[in-house]
Amino acid sequence: MKISTKGRYALRVMVDLGLHNTGDWIRLKDIATRQNISEKYLEAIVKTLVTNSLLEGKRGKNGGYRLLRKPAEYTVWDIISVTETGELAPVACLEEGAETCPMRNECPTISMWQDFGNVEREYFSKITIQDLLDKAAGKAAANPKADPAETALYISQLSACL
Amino acid sequence: MKISTKGRYALRVMVDLGLHNTGDWIRLKDIATRQNISEKYLEAIVKTLVTNSLLEGKRGKNGGYRLLRKPAEYTVWDIISVTETGELAPVACLEEGAETCPMRNECPTISMWQDFGNVEREYFSKITIQDLLDKAAGKAAANPKADPAETALYISQLSACL
DNA sequence: CAATTAACCCAGTATGTCAATAGGTTTTTC
DNA sequence: GAAAAACCTATTGACATACTGGGTTAATTG
Numbered sequence: 391m392k393i394s395t396k397g398r399y400a401l402r403v404m405v406d407l408g409l410h411n412t413g414d415w416i417r418l419k420d421i422a423t424r425q426n427i428s429e430k431y432l433e434a435i436v437k438t439l440v441t442n443s444l445l446e447g448k449r450g451k452n453g454g455y456r457l458l459r460k461p462a463e464y465t466v467w468d469i470i471s472v473t474e475t476g477e478l479a480p481v482a483c484l485e486e487g488a489e490t491c492p493m494r495n496e497c498p499t500i501s502m503w504q505d506f507g508n509v510e511r512e513y514f515s516k517i518t519i520q521d522l523l524d525k526a527a528g529k530a531a532a533n534p535k536a537d538p539a540e541t542a543l544y545i546s547q548l549s550a551c552l
Numbered sequence: 553m554k555i556s557t558k559g560r561y562a563l564r565v566m567v568d569l570g571l572h573n574t575g576d577w578i579r580l581k582d583i584a585t586r587q588n589i590s591e592k593y594l595e596a597i598v599k600t601l602v603t604n605s606l607l608e609g610k611r612g613k614n615g616g617y618r619l620l621r622k623p624a625e626y627t628v629w630d631i632i633s634v635t636e637t638g639e640l641a642p643v644a645c646l647e648e649g650a651e652t653c654p655m656r657n658e659c660p661t662i663s664m665w666q667d668f669g670n671v672e673r674e675y676f677s678k679i680t681i682q683d684l685l686d687k688a689a690g691k692a693a694a695n696p697k698a699d700p701a702e703t704a705l706y707i708s709q710l711s712a713c714l
Numbered sequence: 715c716a717a718t719t720a721a722c723c724c725a726g727t728a729t730g731t732c733a734a735t736a737g738g739t740t741t742t743t744c
Numbered sequence: 745g746a747a748a749a750a751c752c753t754a755t756t757g758a759c760a761t762a763c764t765g766g767g768t769t770a771a772t773t774g
Contacts, residue, residue, distance in 0.1 A: 391553070391554075391555060391556075391636055391641075391642065391672070392553075392641075392642060392643070392644075393553060393642050393643060393665075394553075394732075394733090395732075395733065396732080396733080398643065401661065405660065415749095417748090417749070417750090418749080418750075419749080428733090428734060428735080430734070430735060430736075431733065431734050431735080433750085433751080433752090434734095436750090437750095437751075437752090440750095440751095447749090447750055447751080448741095448742080448749085448750075449740075449741040449742055449748090449749060449750045449751070450740095450741050450742025450743055450747095450748065450749060450750075451741095451742060451743040451744070451747065451748045451749065452742080452743065452744090452748080452749085453741085453742070453743085453748075453749050453750060454749075454750080455750085466664070474553050479554075480553065480554060480555050481554070481555060481560065482554075495691070495695060496688070496691045496692065496695055497691075498567065498684045498685070498687040498688035498691065499563065499684060499687075501687070502628070502679060502684075503555075505675075506672075506675055506676075509671060509675055510553070510668075513667075513668055513671055514668075517664060522660045522661060522664075523660075525660040525661075525663070526658070526660035529657070529658045529659075529660065530658065533657065533658055556761075556762090557761075557762065558761080558762085577720095579719095579720070579721090580720080580721075581720080590762090590763060590764080592763070592764060592765075593762070593763050593764080595721085595722080595723090596763095598721090599721095599722075599723090602721095602722095609720090609721055609722080610720090610721075610770095610771080611719090611720060611721045611722075611769075611770045611771055611772095612718090612719065612720060612721075612769095612770055612771025612772050613718065613719045613720070613771060613772040613773065614719080614720085614771085614772065614773090615719075615720050615721060615770085615771070615772085616720075616721080617721085
């Protein structure tokens with residue numbers, strides 16, 4: 391019943407990229423520093439985001455990553471559905487390649503698990519990265535800092551506790 | 553995002569006891585045999601159900617376990633909330649004894665996780681053990697067996713794929 | 715009262731996933 | 745051609761989960 395670190399980190403990357411969505415390429419090193427996450431570990435996570443066409447990477451000097459769409463066009467479900475490794479189905483017999491349970495037609499709980507999977511999907515599909523950015527901005531405004539520079543730093547690190 | 557085996561087994565025990573809810577004491581050995589689960593492993597699971605007052609056990613000859621309330625008075629949430637070991641909170645910072653995150657007031661996602669936890673709880677609180685028994689009976693009726701004895705056996709094992 | 719039965723208790727293991735690390739290769743820019 | 749950064753492969757350590765084994769206590773029964 392826990393969301394994995396991988397999924398949370400992926401969200402943090404997306405929010406970080408949303409906060410620095412200038413069109414320029416953002417280095418993974420910078421994201422890792424801001425988010426205080428191991429760069430090496432982030433590599434694997436970002437890779438799945440790239441292969442699932444959630445963002446694009448560019449190699450070489452001045453390379454990095456950037457969003458492919460607008461923050462409002464990513465749902466939270468988009469991200470966690472590709473990063474949650476052990477598949478999202480709440481029980482094993484609903485997984486993709488699972489061999490069909492011999493008692494599936496009579497199982498009293500299968501529909502409960504299926505429905506719950508749908509509830510999960512619907513809930514997280516209604517929240518977009520833009521919503522999280524708005525929430526961050528709103529909270530930042532509600533907690534004003536004396537120094538504008540401090541505010542900027544603060545906002546750039548806001549997704550640290552995702 | 554997976555429910556643990558422990559939680560599913562606990563549900564199977566409760567449904568099994570509901571199917572044999574005669575007032576007599578049901579031996580764990582019989583439940584384990586019907587459900588094809590290791591009796592030893594079930595011990596630990598049943599223990600938490602007893603300590604949480606979901607069922608009662610009686611020692612000695614002719615002892616066993618039985619429900620304390622009617623099947624309609626147990627919600628699925630009642631069961632999985634005590635058996636899901638790693639606590640039910642979708643993220644660590646929402647756990648019971650978790651040290652409060654220093655950025656909690658500014659965290660853009662904490663409310664998303666909190667709300668999702670509530671969605672989970674509400675969903676599983678609306679489903680009772682009686683609902684699962686009804687579902688089982690309905691499916692049994694929809695898949696009639698030639699032999700009445702076979703039907704009885706079949707119903708008694710219905711929760712096998714929980 | 716003694717034998718049997720079944721819940722109860724405590725300790726240990728094995729497997730597997732998750733989180734993280736390490737080192738190297740390719741691509742691009744300047 | 746040197747530097748920078750994404751990309752690739754593999755391995756490790758820690759921890760939880762699922763499961764096993766052996767023994768103790770309490771209740772029934774002949």
